[in-house]
Amino acid sequence: MDELIKIKVEESVFFLKKGTPLSEVLSELPSPQKPILFKSEGQLLDLSFPADRERELSLVFAGDPQALEVLRHSASHLLAHAVTELFPEVQVGMGPAVENGYYYDFLRDRAFTPEDLEAIEKKMREIATQDLPIERLVLPKEEAVKIFSEKNQKLKVELIEEKGGAEVTCYRQGNFIDFCLGPHLPSTGLIKHFKLLSVSGAYWKGDERGPQLQRIYGTAFFSEKELQDYLNFLEEAKKRDHRRLGPELELFSTHEELGGGLVIWHPKGAIIRHEIEAFWKEEHLKDGYDFIYSPHIAKLDLWKRSGHTEFYDAMFPPLEFEGFKYQLKPMNCPFHIMAYKSRQRSYRELPLRWAELGTVYRYERSGVLHGLLRVRGFTQDDAHIFCRDDQLEAEIKGVIRLATKLLAAFGFESYQVYLATRPEKYVGKLEDWNKAEQALEEALKASGLPYQIDEGEGVFYGPKIDIKIKDAIGRLWQCTTVQLDFNLAERFDLTYVGEDGHFHRPFLIHRALLGSMERFFGVLIEHYKGNFPLWLAPVQIIILPIADRHEAYAREIQTRLRAEGFRVQVDDSREKVNKKIREAEVQKIPLIAVVGDKEISNQSVSLRIHGLGDRGQISLEALIQQVKTLIQNKSLEIKF
RNA sequence: GCCAGCGUAGCUCAGACGGCAGAGCAGCUGAUUCGUAAUCAGCGGGUCGGAGGUUCGAUUCCUCUCGCUGGCUCCA
Numbered sequence: 001m002d003e004l005i006k007i008k009v010e011e012s013v014f015f016l017k018k019g020t021p022l023s024e025v026l027s028e029l030p031s032p033q034k035p036i037l038f039k040s041e042g043q044l045l046d047l048s049f050p051a052d053r054e055r056e057l058s059l060v061f062a063g064d065p066q067a068l069e070v071l072r073h074s075a076s077h078l079l080a081h082a083v084t085e086l087f088p089e090v091q092v093g094m095g096p097a098v099e100n101g102y103y104y105d106f107l108r109d110r111a112f113t114p115e116d117l118e119a120i121e122k123k124m125r126e127i128a129t130q131d132l133p134i135e136r137l138v139l140p141k142e143e144a145v146k147i148f149s150e151k152n153q154k155l156k157v158e159l160i161e162e163k164g165g166a167e168v169t170c171y172r173q174g175n176f177i178d179f180c181l182g183p184h185l186p187s188t189g190l191i192k193h194f195k196l197l198s199v200s201g202a203y204w205k206g207d208e209r210g211p212q213l214q215r216i217y218g219t220a221f222f223s224e225k226e227l228q229d230y231l232n233f234l235e236e237a238k239k240r241d242h243r244r245l246g247p248e249l250e251l252f253s254t255h256e257e258l259g260g261g262l263v264i265w266h267p268k269g270a271i272i273r274h275e276i277e278a279f280w281k282e283e284h285l286k287d288g289y290d291f292i293y294s295p296h297i298a299k300l301d302l303w304k305r306s307g308h309t310e311f312y313d314a315m316f317p318p319l320e321f322e323g324f325k326y327q328l329k330p331m332n333c334p335f336h337i338m339a340y341k342s343r344q345r346s347y348r349e350l351p352l353r354w355a356e357l358g359t360v361y362r363y364e365r366s367g368v369l370h371g372l373l374r375v376r377g378f379t380q381d382d383a384h385i386f387c388r389d390d391q392l393e394a395e396i397k398g399v400i401r402l403a404t405k406l407l408a409a410f411g412f413e414s415y416q417v418y419l420a421t422r423p424e425k426y427v428g429k430l431e432d433w434n435k436a437e438q439a440l441e442e443a444l445k446a447s448g449l450p451y452q453i454d455e456g457e458g459v460f461y462g463p464k465i466d467i468k469i470k471d472a473i474g475r476l477w478q479c480t481t482v483q484l485d486f487n488l489a490e491r492f493d494l495t496y497v498g499e500d501g502h503f504h505r506p507f508l509i510h511r512a513l514l515g516s517m518e519r520f521f522g523v524l525i526e527h528y529k530g531n532f533p534l535w536l537a538p539v540q541i542i543i544l545p546i547a548d549r550h551e552a553y554a555r556e557i558q559t560r561l562r563a564e565g566f567r568v569q570v571d572d573s574r575e576k577v578n579k580k581i582r583e584a585e586v587q588k589i590p591l592i593a594v595v596g597d598k599e600i601s602n603q604s605v606s607l608r609i610h611g612l613g614d615r616g617q618i619s620l621e622a623l624i625q626q627v628k629t630l631i632q633n634k635s636l637e638i639k640f
Numbered sequence: 641g642c643c644a645g646c647g648u649a650g651c652u653c654a655g656a657c658g659g660c661a662g663a664g665c666a667g668c669u670g671a672u673u674c675g676u677a678a679u680c681a682g683c684g685g686g687u688c689g690g691a692g693g694u695u696c697g698a699u700u701c702c703u704c705u706c707g708c709u710g711g712c713u714c715c716a
């Protein structure tokens with residue numbers, strides 16, 4: 001006798017024979033629009049999912065953001081389908097949906113060319129137009145293995161052997177079948193707005209010893225507008241690329257002669273860095289930090305004691321002289337620890353907050369270097385806090401407050417915060433871990449920032465908080481990190497004498513707020529699109545004399561404005577005003593002061609604001625006052 | 641480090657069965673003295689990323705190498 005299963009959909013109740021597709025209920029529902037998925041207990045299910053037990057279903061329609069991942073996953077199958085049609089010899093790997101789209105990995109002896117991608121995309125459209133039903137199949141493992149073996153899909157067979165239970169789920173559309181948990185859209189016709197983006201290498205199962213596959217990336221959306229918006233976003237990101245803007249605006253350069261990942265800050269970049277650092281120092285002093293300077297190398301033995309030689313693989317090879325080996329520093333911590341250990345410490349002097357803009361060197365593999373964002377020599381805005389356990393929470397709160405204060409000054413006010421907790425392998429006492437995790441979480445709660453917990457994702461030496469900032473076009477960048485370190489405290493046997501006259505182990509907090517000057521600068525360039533706010537702009541005001549006879553007046557104003565501490569230039573080239581203005585706009589100089597006969601006669605300038613155009617005449621005094629205010633307030637916008 | 645793509649003037653890019661290497665912008669010089677996004681003219685500028693090989697001849701074909709790009713991997 002067939003068992004009947006109770007299925008509740010919206011307000012209606014149905015009874016289905018066990019194993020019949022849930023989609024049966026749809027014929028009875030007066031829904032004007034056909035759903036593409038069901039949702040049950042927070043989980044998305046195929047329309048054809050068999051009735052297995054009592055369920056309450058809701059309907060998910062095309063366009064629903066929850067279904068986007070499914071759309072993209074189905075699009076990845078469509079991609080694999082097209083590839084196997086066009087290149088039957090290709091073996092398919094894995095093809096999930098990812099953050100902004102999807103990819104699929106293929107094993108093929110030749111590389112896919114851009115022409116191949118075009119052909120594949122065309123084939124995908126063809127298959128989509130056929131509107132093939134996407135069927136969910138549950139097969140005994142042996143049968144699935146047999147099917148994929150016959151198709152000579154060895155990678156898939158490997159996956160099934162590895163991951164499949166007694167029964168495995170597969171999805172089929174036309175001649176294409178894939179081992180996959182799903183869920184998927186009911187048919188290929190629903191995949192309408194998609195595009196292939198790029199092809200790159202990827203290792204099978206991420207193992208660099210394994211075979212190298214070719215990964216084709218694509219994206220898909222429910223509407224053409226969303227797809228176009230995303231493609232526009234990619235274009236916009238290209239326009240902001242700091243690797244283009246940096247050299248163009250003469251902020252920094254890199255050179256083959258110097259080596260990869262090594263950056264030279266040009267005067268215009270250096271002045272921005274100076275402003276950032278000055279602000280950073282000022283805020284740190286206000287928060288009770290002291291500064292430290294430390295050398296760039298130290299004896300290798302120091303790094304042995306810290307454990308870096310053992311656990312850290314990004315160190316440059318050591319240098320050797322006078323019978324000793326020296327190590328270029330990848331971190332600042334051991335130096336700060338040495339300073340701490342230079343004498344006995346009392347509980348009365350804790351917390352110690354020691355900050356350093358410390359330049360470190362890391363051997364990053366050549367393939368990962370990327371503009372300013374991933375380099376080999378960089379300056380961390382580092383600090384180490386040594387504190388007692390009763391101070392831990394307050395210290396972390398202080399760090400978070402300082403971090404968000406600094407970031408907000410640059411216009412970063414939207415964050416994603418992660419608390420990473422104890423991993424399986426860890427050093428230190430469980431009791432300390434618990435105390436630290438609790439302090440971190442309490443501090444986060446007090447900060448009012450929404451956060452998520454990455455269970456077990458902490459580093460082996462301590463739990464941490466990471467803060468990612470959201471830039472002007474919504475991209476996330478990791479900057480702030482606050483980490484407890486039980487390892488170094490232990491290895492260097494850090495102690496302080498407590499009120500009880502006994503030795504105690506201090507907590508060691510390692511933190512960087514902006515991350516590194518290089519990386520933060522790269523992010524800033526992209527965030528501002530090169531249009532730095534007035535307080536950071538390398539040239540804040542450019543004065544454009546209309547004709548030669550106005551040059552003396554221009555120089556006079558320049559002197560006057562420089563005396564106020566403003567960064568001012570005069571364009572004395574013998575060009576027309578139009579050309580000078582264009583030049584200044586291209587250079588993204590915030591304020592342009594045009595001076596001619598009129599301005600001389602009433603001691604004024606004609607002001608033009610970058611991007612906003614001519615604002616008319618303004619007296620010299622008013623200009624000075626307003627610029628002063630804008631700089632002092634670190635205003636992100638220029639208003640007159 | 642691995643896979644793939646790309647390296648031609650400072651920048652953006654043309655180019656060529658393997659046969660003296662081009663444009664625009666920038667730079668320099670001169671003329672123009674001008675009112676809100678490019679005045680005109682002239683000139684200079686290249687081991688065609690580097691090394692080796694094939695060839696009578698290589699920037700072009702081959703090998704190696706360096707750098708960059710997209711990913712992978714790594715990320716104390």
